Amino acid sequence: MEKMVSLTIDGQKVEVPSSSTVLEAAKKLGIKIPTLCYLKDINEIGACRMCIVEVKGAKALQASCMLPVSDGMEVITNSPKVRESRKVTLELLLSDHNMECPTCVRNLNCELQTLAEELNIKSIRYPGEKHAARYDDFSPSIVRDTSKCILCRRCVSACHDVQSVGVISPNHRGFNTVVAPAFDKSLAEVACVNCGQCIMACPVGALKEKDDTDKVWAALADPEKHVIVQTAPAIRVSLGEEFGEGRGAIVTNKLAAALRRLGFDKVFDTDFAADLTIMEEGSEFLDRLQNGGKLPLITSCSPGWVKFCEHNYPELLDNVSTCKSPQQMFGAIAKSYYAEKTGIDPANIFVVSIMPCTAKKFEAKRPEMNSSGYQDVDVALTTRELSRMLKEAGIDVSKLPDEEFDEPLGISTGAAAIFGATGGVMEAALRTVYEIVTKKELEKVDFHDVRGLEGVKEATVDVDGIKVNVAVAHGLSNARKVLDKVKNGEADYHFIEIMCCPGGCVGGGGQPILSADERWDLDYREARAESIYEVDRNMPIRKSHENPAIQALYKEYLGKPLGEKSHKLLHTHYNERPYFDTK
Amino acid sequence: MAVINTMEELKKVRDKAKAALNMEGEANKTRIVVGLGTCGIASGAGHTMKAIEDELKKRNVENVELELTGCIGFCEFEPLVDIIRPNQPKVTYIKVDEEKARQIVEKHVINNEIIDEWIVPNI
């Protein structure tokens, strides 16, 4: 057992494990030390000087977030010197901040704003010149506005350490420091995978999704357009948070009601397309397994992961499933099958998707995603953008009645729902693959080995005598571990699921943003994932191939999985991308 | 260069080097030392060095060792040139440009005439 250490904070004795920091020890006592750059386990660099405390015997004030506890240590968190220093530092940060709070996307959800209130800042004693700011909105997914950046580096750690993407870093130095891609390039010109984990880490409004709500408002107001919406599995367990529901609250049917009230002509579900993906991808896997195709097969649902692969592991692109992601499959089917079935000119069909994801915006814009003759998806919105539209329209999700999704593209199974959590695609695929191969009913549909927040999960599944080795990774630094093994021939996986974001889509970069404090107290991914599995448990059908709407789709239109029509509409390929855009 | 493996070997190398520096048994030898630290070089000591080298060659002066040294700290008076001879006090010339350097070779090194006005002052 770890050695315990006893120290005194503000006159109170506390015992904590010897590897603790003073900040952690104070929390144990219920003493709140303000923080700004601190993001537990992700960014612990002592940069912002907000969490400074007085330590007996030390000359300067110490950053409690990095200060190891020691026996007999005496700490004061709340002396006039400490309070004044924190205030001065915060005033300095504010003096170099654009302070356009009411028009900021993070208004009322900003840690800087909250801190200014908590520290009782009433004026800024040291106004002065502001750093030369950059506004970068060239990326289809992420907008950077350094006039709001406080250089806490939380985004940098998220990008480098959590995602191992590493495309943003502090550039220049001193007062001219900005967090930016190398050589002050745009995010659009570097190997950014658009995952948006930087946004999730940002305490202020310096990083945000590219707002596409105007395009949706315009389409909704256009009588010529048949505007349909699809909503990803993870939205139903996160949108409620923006309307005062608990973390991970399930709002599936209120979500359907809300979308209908916004004015969408049809309210469909990406879960339908997730079931379709399982049909295609499960078949692709079996085809590769049985016919000596390239293995391991790696899932392709996560556009952040796909772009990561294009930049960093081009040699593994043939391992990536040719299946489009559910978002794109939905669009392709909407503008072909659905258009035919309803007699609506696909040119007038406007597909909006609600995604937990900023990378989906990039994916929707990929030029190759137009196999129906029309761009599969017209606009991809994040959970946060949807929430803003609903608020603007005066729709309070928590007060709506329960409603159903529309048919036929709103029919789905529990297997589709779990796409929203890490391991879900693998589990859904196994449910279907097992039954296709064995022609027997799967007795236990729950594959617990692939669930949960461990970075890399491995399992071996017996499918009618064939031992199928599967691996599941979420968060790109975990993905790297698996991919390096594959690359170096150190693994004999057959099937790998990779989700770009930690936790999978429940932790996506387009989801509601929690403050560092909230994240410390609660793993929001866990809360949302638990709900996802509850959604699955409560679904009458829990296997994709049993979805009657999917069965009808194949019967009426596609023929069979991996058939000619499927190939044209639902499959694609990916290409190597350079690390820097050298254009 | 041989590897030094023991204290004794080190002492031997030391004593030999010392003797060479003191020009033991070489009564007619001269060592010319130019301060070639960055400050010296910035003041033109590189040119001074070349001028001395050139002058020595031109005049066929033998038994002279031309060496460099680091900065002695007196930036004000760089470039500095020391003339060292066995059994004679060391002489330091200050602000030695190329012209002075050539004259030092001619007068001091060859003709043994110390050039009073260029010697370091009493500070």
Added chain:
Amino acid sequence: MEINSDGRMRAITDTSFYKNQTRIALRNCGLINPEVIEEYIANDGYMALAKALTEMTPQEVIDEVLASGLRGRGGGGFPTGRKWQFAADAKGDIKYVVCNADEGDPGAFMDRSVLEGDPHSLLEAMTLAGYAIGAQEGYIYVRAEYPIAVKRLNLAISQARERGLLGKNIFGTDFSFDLFLRLGSGAFVCGEETALLASIEGKRGEPRPRPPFPANKGLWGKPTIINNVETYANIPVILLKGADWFGKIGTEKSKGTKVFAIGGKINNTGLVEIAMGTPLKEVIYDIGGGIPNGKKFKAVQTGGPSGGCIPAELLDMPIEYDTLIQAGSMMGSGGMIVMDEDNCMVDIAKFFLSFTQEESCGKCPPCRIGTKRMLEILDRITKGEGKEGDIELLESLAKSIKASALCGLGQTAPNPVLSTIRYFRDEYEAHIKEKRCPAGSCKALIHYEIIADKCKGCGLCAKVCPVGAISGEKKQPHVIDKEKCIKCNSCFDRCRFDAIRKY
């Protein structure tokens, strides 16, 4: 000593500039050929290493350094022996010895002098340190702007390797040690030890909070000692002559000597090494030769941009770590810049602060934004736009930055401002309240006027004025148009009749 007829010396080593010094760190500089290892050996070079490796245990080496009382010569003055003891006691098979040769204080060049003039002394000391703490590798982090130092270090390392003084089984013992160079790219903050380590590791050169200290978690997370060049340069002598000998030089709490780079308004600019405890006055007048042109001494800045200005009334102060700190300055790496009556102390503070502000790494807000704000306030004061309350604003900012900045650079950045406010508050007030620069140095606050009585109307001033601000009939008193005048001082310099007044 032979003196020539006109009172000239023979050799530089005979001058009082040299004789008033006590040269330990600089013992060989300017005397030996740094490119020939035998010349270092001729002066007892590598004897300390031979002695330590063949006659002493690592702990005995540390004990000797501890007993000598040697303190770091690069900044904070931490006892060197204790640093070594920490690293020796730290667990781990791999440890590193690092030399901070990233000399960055404006006007300081003692490290360069040792690197260029006596590189083997550093090599020997680092090898000794490696033996003491159980390291097998060392890194010298030297500025790329010191190309000659880099060249001579490389040469010295290869000679030492050829002689077996670096590499495997040094002096036939089990101890192996080698040294490598890493070139810095000129960021002042990389002189801060954790930033320096980050830079060696190939990361952005910026500090991290301590603890953990490098002695426990340093280069690549391994126990590491970092000392600067001058500190190391003392080590071979301490081991050879003994801690007792060393301890007799200097004072109770500041043992040994310190090298200073004297510059500014002083007759003998240069590098001097003096015994600790020597009064400031002696350095400035006896070694430095006093102030040129009969001007009055005003202050001396020690400790570089992290230090402070010490006024005339403290000239009798002995130079020690603690006395300097009490006076609001610090030892730092040993810059010593002398100022005379023509220097404006507000302007001096602005100069030093603008340096640290430029060199801030940008990691913590107090340094990144705080020094910028202080500089903005100083700037407006020197432009005559200072407001009542600006001094207090500077003081409150300075206090907070000192307390809360992440590293030593930020924590000391306000020192020049605080010390000048402390000793020259009247100058600040004159700028703010009377819009006057008492030293006549702040351009925005000086005015030129022609004294009609003295002007002969020669027209020379009008001729040299680059902006045509002076007019007048021939042989009649001229006048300066203050709107046009750019205060270039040309007319003042040119006038032969002292008819132009600066006020």
